Amino acid sequence: MTDPGTVLKDELYGDMPKLDVGAIRADFPILGREVNGRPLVYLDSAATSQKPVQVVEAMREFALAHNANVSRSVHTLGTEATEGYEGARVKVAAFIGAARPEEVVFTKNSTESINLVAYSMLAASLDPKADPRLRLGPGDEVAITEMEHHSNIVPWQLLCERTGATLRWLGIADTGRLDLSNLGEIVNERTKIVSFVHQSNLLGTINQVSPIAQRAREVGALVMIDASQSVPHMGVDLADYDVDFMVFTGHKMLGPTGIGVLYGRTELLEAMPPFLGGGSMIETVSMTGSTFAAPPAKFEAGTPPIVEAYGLGVAVDYLNRVGMDAIRWHEKELTAYALAALGTVDGLRVVGPGAAVGRGGCVSFHLDGIHPHDVGQILDSEGVEVRVGHHCAKPTCVRFGVPATTRASFYLYNTTAEVDALIAGLEKVRKVFG
CATH class of the missing domain: 3.40.640.10 (Type I PLP-dependent aspartate aminotransferase-like (Major domain))
Structure with a gap:
């Protein structure tokens, strides 16, 4: 595997680890498939992450030998x-x-x-x-x-x-x-x-x-x-x-x-x-x-x-091998990008901290007047896989006055282009429901 972790100079933060996301994605063949005729955008790693070929093949070899x-x-x-x-x-x-x-x-x-x-x-x-x-x-x-x-x-x-x-x-x-x-x-x-x-x-x-x-x-x-x-x-x-x-x-x-x-x-x-x-x-x-x-x-x-x-x-x-510091920084940048992008969607309310400080790479949100299950189905038609429901955290939903939320969660293999696909999908949701 190509070493996907490199260290680049950041003007504000000094030497920060950066990921070669392209090299990482090559280790996850599932990310190359299509869903409903669209490129797969997998934004549900908080529920279950994808597995790299190294894990799948090692388990196969162990079981066989x-x-x-x-x-x-x-x-x-x-x-x-x-x-x-x-x-x-x-x-x-x-x-x-x-x-x-x-x-x-x-x-x-x-x-x-x-x-x-x-x-x-x-x-x-x-x-x-x-x-x-x-x-x-x-x-x-x-x-x-x-x-x-x-x-x-x-x-x-x-x-x-x-x-x-x-x-x-x-x-x-x-x-x-x-x-x-x-x-x-x-x-x-x-x-x-x-x-x-x-x-x-x-x-x-x-x-x-x-x-x-x-x-x-x-x-x-x-x-x-x-x-x-x-x-x-x-x-x-x-x-x-x-x-x-x-x-x-x-x-x-x-x-x-x-x-x-x-x-x-x-x-x-x-x-x-x-x-x-x-x-x-x-x-x-x-x-x-x-x-x-x-x-x-x-x-x-x-x-x-x-x-x-x-x-x-x-x-x-x-x-x-990738490096946990590099993963953490990559997700922090993705989350900041996603929070800013979600802020452009009319009627969308982020449930949770609104800044990428003291938070991880999963973002839950609610669209006024639209049930998360409907949001999830339309996003799926666009190839965007998110989680909908109360996420086994019903008391949290009650605390914030929502029956459920839509959740996008990021990992080391996700990109800003996939966040853009999420936002485009949400705009389609808004059009469908007026």
């Missing part, structure tokens, strides 16, 4: 499969700056990762001998925010319902930023865990971790961040964040579906009860009881997504 189960065999294929699987764990740990590979637990997605922690805390709440940091009961509280994806709301609602704890949340200001004015009230001495999104999948807002984490530490609460939208786009080094848990997913970062990650501090993973029981997660088993393997095996019961994990490792290689 190294297919076997992991951690259970002494034969050659089993050893090769295990090396590929565990090698991916090492790559992911290094990518996020984890202290040890064993702090990376493979799951099937971010949703399962969050549920793993919530259900482990439920199990701990039923065991009076469990680590008190993990136990909840009446009088205890869980804190989240109003801008969460449903996967960071529902598991905590269930945990609170089943333990008698109370769910509380930080609100959203009119600007699309978190309202931290009552942080000291929401995160208090009764709070057991604070779980919040690093970058909103609807608003694009990038939340500051430090003030929330600092307040949580003051009251002895655990901290989790949902980094599904930030790890793929801006690079996340855990050394910069005082968190206990972090979740993200492979299919939003050029990897396959069916593979996700839970990062957890070693001491907490060791203290947590297992989520699923079965093969590979045990130390010993008898008819009267079992003991469990050390993390991460304790949380990876049964045959894991082996090829998918390997593919995620290759996706990490690709992102490292």
Whole structure:
């Protein structure tokens, strides 16, 4: 692959990394296809990114030449499969700056990762001998925010319902930023865990971790961040964040579906009860009881997504080769361009921050009098693929008084010409609906 990351001189910002987007797009054959007779404009990477040929071919070769189960065999294929699987764990740990590979637990997605922690805390709440940091009961509280994806709301609602704890949340200001004015009230001495999104999948807002984490530490609460939208786009080094848990997913970062990650501090993973029981997660088993393997095996019961994990490792290689700083800067420029262009469309309201500062590369908007589903269908007729609906963030839509939004999301392979195609498509929407 041609090195797509170069450093160019910018008059205002000095040496800033720039991408050779043409070289990158050559690695994504799907971007060359047509949709409804029009060139494909894929603006839905916040839901699922496309995969480069390097990932697809590596997974194919692994399945054809190294297919076997992991951690259970002494034969050659089993050893090769295990090396590929565990090698991916090492790559992911290094990518996020984890202290040890064993702090990376493979799951099937971010949703399962969050549920793993919530259900482990439920199990701990039923065991009076469990680590008190993990136990909840009446009088205890869980804190989240109003801008969460449903996967960071529902598991905590269930945990609170089943333990008698109370769910509380930080609100959203009119600007699309978190309202931290009552942080000291929401995160208090009764709070057991604070779980919040690093970058909103609807608003694009990038939340500051430090003030929330600092307040949580003051009251002895655990901290989790949902980094599904930030790890793929801006690079996340855990050394910069005082968190206990972090979740993200492979299919939003050029990897396959069916593979996700839970990062957890070693001491907490060791203290947590297992989520699923079965093969590979045990130390010993008898008819009267079992003991469990050390993390991460304790949380990876049964045959894991082996090829998918390997593919995620290759996706990490690709992102490292391109350079996360270059990706972040490219998306920042695209987002600024898109926000300015969207401002020229009559009746269009951006839902979220209106400037490309402290926000990521997904932009949600609402056209007055036109339902997002109609917007999406007309854009699709023009080959422009966007997301419509509440984006699994219904409370955020309610907060801003819209039933749903249209969302365009950008990644390393998108161009300003594709933003122009989006704007042309929106002008057609306006003509159709008068």
